Amino acid sequence: MKLESIPNPIILQNFTTESGALYNSIPLSFALFGLPLHSAPIILVNHALTGNAQVTGENGWWNDLIGEGKTIDTNKYSVLAFNVPGNGNDSFSIENYQDFTTRDVARIFLNGIETLKIEQLYAIIGGSVGGGIAWEMLALAPNITQHLIPIATDWKSTDWMIANCFLQEQILNNSSKPIEDARIHAMLCYRSPESFKEKFQRTINQDLLIFNIESWLAHHGNKLQKRYQLASYKLMNQLLKTIDITRNGEDFKTLMLKTKADIHIIAIDSDLFFTPKENQETFQELKKFKDNVFYSEINSVHGHDAFLIEYKQLDNLLAAIF
Structure with missing residues (x-):
């Protein structure tokens, strides 16, 4: 597996959050794995609450899913992962946490994608809050990806x-x-x-x-x-609290009619956090006006964390996409 070393983060200048807070400079650090950028289909992986951009390799938190010969094969794809600014994996810290919503992070990630001269991703995949950021990215940029794969999450915080x-x-x-x-x-x-x-x-x-x-x-x-x-x-x-693609804007149907992306919703039958019932409701709503939407469940006693545990099931559910 080839890891491209990134000497410096992307620096976003004069970023204004949805709440109106101005940040003169926000560093967006990231990691690249697999084939060189622009030489293969690109997969963006969004990390969960205590995760980071190290999705595979030494200390990789999703090694079971991403790597050479794995479901997301680093011999076939370029894998990109951003650190949520302020997640503690660099020297940048955000003290006024209420300045930010999930949508702000989605905007920051999209800014990073633009800076890297990426016109379209093959897939955006993320679990929990990372999947919430993925939903927000699709709502903001309907043509940014061919596949959206939100796992153990939803388009809104219940x-x-x-x-x-x-x-x-x-x-x-x-x-x-x-x-x-x-x-x-x-x-x-x-x-x-x-x-x-x-x-x-x-x-x-x-x-x-x-x-x-x-x-x-x-x-x-x-x-x-x-x-x-x-x-x-x-x-x-x-x-995690502020996921809502419809906040201050259009309704769910209007937003989702703008995208041609395949949407693969993966729920966990024992999830107490993002319940399968909520995911099924999202799926049924999408099915009313969109054909290329799919729903599947991980069967596990382990609850929300099953997306980090049940990698064989996840492998089976994702095999056709990758």
């Missing part, structure tokens, strides 16, 4: 999602251990009751004399605290 993000925000702003405590709550949304039952069976950690589920949650909180910045968590949570 009341349930907004409620959980509100609780996350309260924890992040008020807790004495904000990252750890927010992560512990989030893990309850990323997994499912059945997943916990299968994994822990009410067993006790004999060293700590607490339930293994408790020590596991504490471990995940501590682990994230060591590698993640508070400002980044607040920003990414804000993005």
Whole structure:
């Protein structure tokens, strides 16, 4: 697998957010994998809340899906991934997280694509908030991609999602251990009751004399605290809360009639965060006026995080596209 080294990020000058906040300079760092840019079809991969542009290779968070001979084969494609500015993977930090919405990040990514002289992508794929950014990109630029593949996400944040993000925000702003405590709550949304039952069976950690589920949650909180910045968590949570392609504009049908892209919605049957029912409703709405829309489900006890776990199912669902 060839990784193209990118010496410098793209610098966006005088970017005004939807809320009217002016940023004189925003660095947009990114990574390229596979074949050289413009020599092969290009796939954009949008990362999730605590992810980054390192989608494959050493420390790649989607190695099961992307790489040489994998579903998204780096011998066939150019794979591009941006870091959400402020996600903590460079020196740039955003303290006023409420300045930004998911649409702002979609605009930033589209700006990056234009700077790289990319006229059209073969596919945009993303899970969770990364998929929400993908929906927003398609709404802003209907001809930007041939395939949209939103996984474990939707084109809008539901009341349930907004409620959980509100609780996350309260924890992040008020807790004495904000990252750890927010992560512990989030893990309850990323997994499912059945997943916990299968994994822990009410067993006790004999060293700590607490339930293994408790020590596991504490471990995940501590682990994230060591590698993640508070400002980044607040920003990414804000993005998760503000997915809505219809905000301040046209309705869903009007926006989606503008695109010829194939839309492949992939839900998870046990997802407590972006529920399959919401995804099915989106699919049924699209089917009323669009033929090239497809719906599939990952079957898993593991809830929202199944898109990072059930790679064999994901491989089967994506094989025809790639």
